[in-house]
Amino acid sequence: MLETLEGRSLLTFLTVLEEGSFSRAAEKLGYVQSTVTSQIQLLEQSCNKKLFHRLPRGVKPTEAGEQFALYARKFVQLGYSLEEALENLDHPRGTMRLGSLESFLVTRMSDFMHSFFTKYTEIHLLLETGFQADIVEQIQSHVLDFGIVPVDPKKEDLIFEPLIEEEMIVVASKNLARLIENEGWENTSGIQMIGFGSRCVYHTEGLKLLNEMGLPSGIRSTGFASTELVRQVVTCGLGVALVPKITMAQELAEGSVISLPMPRKVTFVHGIVRHKKHVLNTPSKVFYRALIEYFSNRTSIEPI
Missing domain, CATH: 3.40.190.290 (D-Maltodextrin-Binding Protein; domain 2)
Incomplete structure (x- = not known):
């Protein structure tokens, strides 16, 4: 699973979680909705779990989605920390x-x-x-x-x-x-x-x-x-x-x-x-x- 994860998809996942909607996440990220849908599907395939319940008005995380969110936040925060550390070498x-x-x-x-x-x-x-x-x-x-x-x-x-x-x-x-x-x-x-x-x-x-x-x-x-x-x-x-x-x-x-x-x-x-x-x-x-x-x-x- 690890080799198929990427920071962009994790950011998309967290945005969907925050907005409760694929369409609102796409608007916030500047994507078309199909891009958001595709990235979430790839994540679900990577972990072999359904991450969101698709509802008539938005989405809601599954139990696996809630667990996935804990590690996604850590992954993203680590990425920001690495980015800051590398930038600090020059500035x-x-x-x-x-x-x-x-x-x-x-x-x-x-x-x-x-x-x-x-x-x-x-x-x-x-x-x-x-x-x-x-x-x-x-x-x-x-x-x-x-x-x-x-x-x-x-x-x-x-x-x-x-x-x-x-x-x-x-x-x-x-x-x-x-x-x-x-x-x-x-x-x-x-x-x-x-x-x-x-x-x-x-x-x-x-x-x-x-x-x-x-x-x-x-x-x-x-x-x-x-x-x-x-x-x-x-x-x-x-x-x-x-x-x-x-x-x-x-x-x-x-x-x-x-x-x-x-x-x-x-x-x-x-x-x-x-x-x-x-x-x-x-x-x-x-x-x-x-x-x-x-x-x-x-x-x-x-x-x-």
């Missing part, structure tokens, strides 16, 4: 969910976001900003399709693909840097660590590094909600911060902040992370591939 549309550190979005993603969503106007982004632990948890619970994090979470259920190695620097305002150079960390009172708070992975590494540089342990640290606030507070001379070099590129060029000498190089490898068992929809797949290609083609930064 993807729908919603995707991404999580990322706010600082990475601001410094690394603005050009990509602009070009991507200018090209794919029917893809909609639900964006969550947060710390690494939050993003990893949301990916594991399938709240997010994928995320961008600064450290490989090394979880068995997750896949991590590196995007870019981020060079970190310790920065201070010009005046504070001069004071530290002349007086030493131990004699410079009131220095605090500026960052995004204790839940940020930069924070832990920053405290460790500053202790190695001579800053006494137990110093006060202050967390701010945005990259812009961190930049302003450091520039004003209220403290020092461990930040991606790109974050303070403008201030470094202007000379308003200074990169302090560090005892060792510090880097974070930002990458895209997703759940092994999470099935990405078409918009998410398109975004995922485009993002990896974008970073692999960046020549102005040091690749992994």
Whole structure:
């Protein structure tokens, strides 16, 4: 039976069922009535069952017809879904969910976001900003399709693909840097660590590094909600911060902040992370591939 079924005849069957009449179904479909009659007869021959009772005023489905309708609707819906999926390959549309550190979005993603969503106007982004632990948890619970994090979470259920190695620097305002150079960390009172708070992975590494540089342990640290606030507070001379070099590129060029000498190089490898068992929809797949290609083609930064 399966080899004799075709979508056109099933659509005709469902239209007859809906209209309760061969003539009204033919009018709705733009067919002559004989075409509708012929298609229904072919279906009845294929399943070897009568599908409609022919009545003086229209038709009524038989028991076999009612059963046939259940599967005809599924067949037609599957066909529409297949048609939409194939169309999405050329014109993807729908919603995707991404999580990322706010600082990475601001410094690394603005050009990509602009070009991507200018090209794919029917893809909609639900964006969550947060710390690494939050993003990893949301990916594991399938709240997010994928995320961008600064450290490989090394979880068995997750896949991590590196995007870019981020060079970190310790920065201070010009005046504070001069004071530290002349007086030493131990004699410079009131220095605090500026960052995004204790839940940020930069924070832990920053405290460790500053202790190695001579800053006494137990110093006060202050967390701010945005990259812009961190930049302003450091520039004003209220403290020092461990930040991606790109974050303070403008201030470094202007000379308003200074990169302090560090005892060792510090880097974070930002990458895209997703759940092994999470099935990405078409918009998410398109975004995922485009993002990896974008970073692999960046020549102005040091690749992994």
